[in-house]
Amino acid sequence: MSKRSVGQKINSLGTAQNEPQKPGIPNSKTIQVGNLARVEGEGALYVRVRDNQVEEVRLNIFEPPRFFEAFLRGRSFAEVPDITARICGICPVAYQMSSCQALEAALGLEVGGQLKALRRLLYCGEWIESHALHIYFLHLPDFLGYPDSVRLAQDQPELVKQALKLKKTGNELMTLLGGREIHPINVKVGGFYRVPRKAELQAMQDRLEQAREIAYQTVRFVGGLDFPDFEPDYTFVSLREEGAYPILQGRMVSNRGLDIPVAAFEQHFHEEQVAHSNALHATLEGQPYLVGPLARYSLNFDQLPASVQAAAHAAGLRPICRNPFQSIVVRAVETLYACEEALRIITAYEEPDAPSMPVVPKASSGAGCSEAPRGILYHHYQMDEQGLIAGARIVPPTSQNLRMIEDDLRQFVAAHLELPKPELTLRCEQTIRNYDPCISCATHFLRLTVEHVH
Amino acid sequence: MPGKRSKPKLAVWKFASCDGCQLSLLDCEDELLALAGAVKIANFLEASSAVTPGPYDRSLVEGSITTPHDAERIQAVRKNSRFLVAIGACATAGGIQALRNFADVEEFTRIVYARPEYIQTLKHSTAIAEHVKVDFELRGCPISKGQLLEVVSAFLHKRKPNIPQHSVCLECKVRGTVCVMVAQGIPCLGPVTQAGCGAICPAYQRGCYGCFGPQENPNTVALSAWWTHLGVGEAAQLRAFRTYNAAAGAFSKEAARHV
Numbered sequence: 001m002s003k004r005s006v007g008q009k010i011n012s013l014g015t016a017q018n019e020p021q022k023p024g025i026p027n028s029k030t031i032q033v034g035n036l037a038r039v040e041g042e043g044a045l046y047v048r049v050r051d052n053q054v055e056e057v058r059l060n061i062f063e064p065p066r067f068f069e070a071f072l073r074g075r076s077f078a079e080v081p082d083i084t085a086r087i088c089g090i091c092p093v094a095y096q097m098s099s100c101q102a103l104e105a106a107l108g109l110e111v112g113g114q115l116k117a118l119r120r121l122l123y124c125g126e127w128i129e130s131h132a133l134h135i136y137f138l139h140l141p142d143f144l145g146y147p148d149s150v151r152l153a154q155d156q157p158e159l160v161k162q163a164l165k166l167k168k169t170g171n172e173l174m175t176l177l178g179g180r181e182i183h184p185i186n187v188k189v190g191g192f193y194r195v196p197r198k199a200e201l202q203a204m205q206d207r208l209e210q211a212r213e214i215a216y217q218t219v220r221f222v223g224g225l226d227f228p229d230f231e232p233d234y235t236f237v238s239l240r241e242e243g244a245y246p247i248l249q250g251r252m253v254s255n256r257g258l259d260i261p262v263a264a265f266e267q268h269f270h271e272e273q274v275a276h277s278n279a280l281h282a283t284l285e286g287q288p289y290l291v292g293p294l295a296r297y298s299l300n301f302d303q304l305p306a307s308v309q310a311a312a313h314a315a316g317l318r319p320i321c322r323n324p325f326q327s328i329v330v331r332a333v334e335t336l337y338a339c340e341e342a343l344r345i346i347t348a349y350e351e352p353d354a355p356s357m358p359v360v361p362k363a364s365s366g367a368g369c370s371e372a373p374r375g376i377l378y379h380h381y382q383m384d385e386q387g388l389i390a391g392a393r394i395v396p397p398t399s400q401n402l403r404m405i406e407d408d409l410r411q412f413v414a415a416h417l418e419l420p421k422p423e424l425t426l427r428c429e430q431t432i433r434n435y436d437p438c439i440s441c442a443t444h445f446l447r448l449t450v451e452h453v454h
Numbered sequence: 455m456p457g458k459r460s461k462p463k464l465a466v467w468k469f470a471s472c473d474g475c476q477l478s479l480l481d482c483e484d485e486l487l488a489l490a491g492a493v494k495i496a497n498f499l500e501a502s503s504a505v506t507p508g509p510y511d512r513s514l515v516e517g518s519i520t521t522p523h524d525a526e527r528i529q530a531v532r533k534n535s536r537f538l539v540a541i542g543a544c545a546t547a548g549g550i551q552a553l554r555n556f557a558d559v560e561e562f563t564r565i566v567y568a569r570p571e572y573i574q575t576l577k578h579s580t581a582i583a584e585h586v587k588v589d590f591e592l593r594g595c596p597i598s599k600g601q602l603l604e605v606v607s608a609f610l611h612k613r614k615p616n617i618p619q620h621s622v623c624l625e626c627k628v629r630g631t632v633c634v635m636v637a638q639g640i641p642c643l644g645p646v647t648q649a650g651c652g653a654i655c656p657a658y659q660r661g662c663y664g665c666f667g668p669q670e671n672p673n674t675v676a677l678s679a680w681w682t683h684l685g686v687g688e689a690a691q692l693r694a695f696r697t698y699n700a701a702a703g704a705f706s707k708e709a710a711r712h713v
Contacts (some may be wrong), residue, residue, distance in 0.1 A: 066470060066520075066551060067551075067553075067554060067559075067562045067563075067565075069565060070554075070557070070561075070562035070565040071550065071553045071554075071562075073565075075693060076690070076693065079693065079697070082663065083550065083697070086472050086474075086549075086550050086595065086698070087472060088472050088473070088474075089471075089472040089473045089474020089475070089477045089596060090473060090474070090477060092472075092474070133477075133480065137480060137501060138501075141503075147502050147503045147504030148495075148498075148501050148502030148503065148504060149501070150486075150487070150490040150495060150501070150502065151502075151504070153487055153490070157487070160487065161487070164483040164484075164486065164487075165483070167481075167483055168483035168484070171481055171483070179654040179655070179657070179658050180596075180651070180654055181481060182474040182477060182478065182481070182596040183474060183595065183596055183665075185654055185655050185658060185660065185663075186658045186660075188660075193655075193658045193659045193660040194657075194658040194659045194660075355659070429503075
């Protein structure tokens with residue numbers, strides 16, 4: 001029933017090329033899609049179909065290995081937040097926060113009060129910036145049938161201008177607190193180098209109120225998009241912070257009864273290396289699991305303010321969301337929350353006595369975890385008595401989601417084998433983009449190969 | 455349409471990197487749509503699935519060369535590009551990935567990966583200019599948005615980009631920041647680091663850590679003598695010069711004095 005002809009390659013522009021058949025695989029069929037765009041990093045997708053059954057799905061990561069855990073050995077603990085930020089230009093604050101908290105846990109230091117509030121505020125900036133980027137620039141074009149937002153702007157300039165304004169507000173918050181939006185320079189173990197005056201934060205209020213309005217409109221708008229009927233029975237994993245929607249810290253919880261402190265992560269979660277990828281794949285008790293907006297939202301709906309819950313409800317979301325295509329709505333809801341939360345922190349802000357707590361290194365080890373826009377980001381460090389790093393382990397959200405992305409693709413391809421080639425390809429790419437995968441982090445382009453074997 | 459000339463084609467390429475420098479382009483929120491009106495964004499996978507075949511009038515190249523495959527790919531990019539601009543510390547100096555140049559990469563692979571035999575990587579992380587002719591290098595980890603826009607507009611107006619090569623110190627003076635090293639004894643790489651960031655770190659009460667790499671003819675020996683006077687040990691001085699621009703000439707040379 002497949003319309004795919006033997007030995008044909010389809011690139012991203014939809015033009016077919018003749019491809020010699022592979023020896024030893026009679027009647028094999030191959031579809032190859034050029035590039036997966038609007039994803040951070042590089043990867044390719046291979047799907048093998050035998051007699052209309054999906055036999056194998058492999059997401060290959062081409063991002064060159066980047067050895068950060070090795071680079072950190074012998075560096076001072078004080079350099080770690082700056083060095084780990086360089087793992088990802090899209091979510092450097094997540095790396096800075098997880099690393100600071102891991103090192104502070106090692107030293108028995110708890111950064112609380114206004115310093116903690118400022119960290120949360122900086123993180124809100126990153127959520128707004130990263131989510132706005134994904135919603136409007138990486139994900140929305142799929143739903144509206146555009147190759148990118150620049151071309152979308154030709155037809156709907158106001159929509160894209162509002163999106164840019166929202167994203168810019170997130171970046172401004174990061175610049176104010178972090179010194180710059182990419183690889184902020186103001187974060188240190190124990191707090192900050194410099195804390196803002198109250199007036200500096202208040203100057204952000206108007207812009208954040210406007211951003212909140214745009215975020216609210218965004219929730220309404222993306223709630224009205226068409227979503228395929230697709231609801232896998234995920235194992236969700238996220239942090240859970242008492243009294244707050246999880247951003248900075250918390251216990252690790254799941255919808256299957258997991259409830260552990262961050263320090264117990266390595267007893268429950270394992271990473272394995274697979275031959276087809278430079279990224280490591282993580283599992284929870286041997287099973288794949290999902291981190292990120294869907295998991296966070298579904299495990300912490302009760303922690304959202306009533307106004308944000310109401311906006312989610314009006315956009316058609318229930319308290320648990322299992323449809324990965326609706327992650328665009330969940331991201332919009334989280335963006336709205338981040339704007340609200342930023343405004344709350346600014347209103348309550350009082351300048352702390354000192355920009356950071358005193359830090360004295362000692363031989364120790366500790367773990368830390370925070371909610372990067374794409375999901376939980378775990379760091380673990382050992383340091384010696386001089387504060388030099390003896391060992392580091394970093395588990396980014398995308399490597400935790402890779403197995404789940406492959407599972408989603410397996411189910412999705414199996415259910416839609418009848419779709420014409422270009423459509424199936426687009427849907428596969430969209431399935432991957434649902435996760436906002438930062439493949440740079442886990443070790444932009446994806447090549448889809450569907451091989452039909454009879 | 456006068457002359458009906460087609461818009462110049464801009465392409466963005468990624469090698470080993472964090473994506474931050476190409477993100478700077480999308481972070482130009484106020485200018486992005488105007489820019490998209492002035493150039494044809496012909497290849498920019500972080501932002502668009504529409505790819506126009508080369509040749510390209512200008513290519514922005516992010517990241518360093520760290521795999522045999524990328525060493526071949528950069529040749530193809532060069533062949534397809536009229537002007538090639540390397541953006542960011544990875545592309546101009548090998549970036550933080552160049553820390554491997556001073557270590558045993560096989561051991562690194564064993565530290566990070568349980569099955570090192572699956573991993574293909576080069577022993578050194580190298581700048582784009584070590585592989586192909588580069589027409590302009592834009593420094594920074596990350597690059598500055600303002601400087602990126604300057605490079606792109608200079609290209610559109612067919613003039614040389616105005617990118618100063620003096621040190622961060624001058625930017626502190628312009629910004630009105632009191633010298634953190636003189637006034638507070640905070641070790642700072644500003645006197646030997648190229649300007650461009652706007653002297654952010656001293657304005658936030660910390661020393662410059664050298665994201666933009668060495669300025670033209672820096673006096674690193676004098677600076678490290680000053681650092682020693684401030685009580686900074688040899689190991690810490692080595693690390694300071696060997697981080698985000700470890701393989702950049704003057705920093706690499708100075709670091710070697712502290713091994």
